[in-house]
Amino acid sequence: MSSQPIEGWLVAHPPPMRTLLFPVGQVTGYTLDDWLKLPEAGERIELIDGSLVISPVPAALHALCAGGLRAVLAAAAKAAKSDLVVVETVNLSVGEDGLTPDIAVLPRDLVMDRTVVFQAADVAAVAEVVSPGLGDRRRDYEIQPPKYAKAGIEVFIRVEIEGADIPQVEVLELGPDGYETVSQAKAGETLTLTKPFPVSFDPAELFEA
Numbered sequence: 001m002s003s004q005p006i007e008g009w010l011v012a013h014p015p016p017m018r019t020l021l022f023p024v025g026q027v028t029g030y031t032l033d034d035w036l037k038l039p040e041a042g043e044r045i046e047l048i049d050g051s052l053v054i055s056p057v058p059a060a061l062h063a064l065c066a067g068g069l070r071a072v073l074a075a076a077a078k079a080a081k082s083d084l085v086v087v088e089t090v091n092l093s094v095g096e097d098g099l100t101p102d103i104a105v106l107p108r109d110l111v112m113d114r115t116v117v118f119q120a121a122d123v124a125a126v127a128e129v130v131s132p133g134l135g136d137r138r139r140d141y142e143i144q145p146p147k148y149a150k151a152g153i154e155v156f157i158r159v160e161i162e163g164a165d166i167p168q169v170e171v172l173e174l175g176p177d178g179y180e181t182v183s184q185a186k187a188g189e190t191l192t193l194t195k196p197f198p199v200s201f202d203p204a205e206l207f208e209a
Contacts, residue, residue, distance in 0.1 A: 035098040047098035065129050066102045068206035076199030091117040094151045103127035120151035124196035127157035149178045169203045
């Protein structure tokens with residue numbers, strides 16, 4: 001049986017037109033309004049310093065770790081009878097930037113109201129699983145944390161999945177001069193958080209979701 005389409009099939013079923021995401025020639029100067037008007041395109045698109053930064057779908061290990069972290073934090077929120085919920089990959093308005101953290105801890109009522117873009121003031125904590133690649137690592141270590149801190153997000157969690165004894169988890173809380181590391185642990189150790197709700201876990205659990 002031939003793998004070629006039946007004669008005339010492509011005429012009756014033309015391939016979809018590619019979506020034009022950005023004006024031709026423009027590389028910077030975008031605003032939150034521009035970001036919010038983007039169609040769903042299958043990639044993660046963030047607005048950072050006026051530029052639209054496109055990231056591919058995360059690798060499977062990255063996704064596994066993010067899912068594991070969400071599960072651990074969600075169980076802790078439930079145990080604490082918190083009115084907060086833990087969700088993956090949401091849109092956040094952070095100053096003049098539009099960011100999509102891997103994990104965000106948010107008020108349940110806003111999530112249930114089908115909020116599309118959350119304000120930084122509503123966020124109790126965010127987490128980023130560090131992706132490989134110089135640009136991605138710089139974003140997770142140098143670019144996004146100061147923006148989250150400036151916007152007043154009290155807790156920032158960073159998970160490293162490269163190197164030995166992974167995953168390694170670092171918890172930072174907002175201090176007078178920005179984020180300060182308050183707890184860190186590698187696989188086989190115990191990490192403890194007190195905010196936004198108490199939880200202790202072995203980072204190795206993040207690969208067991």
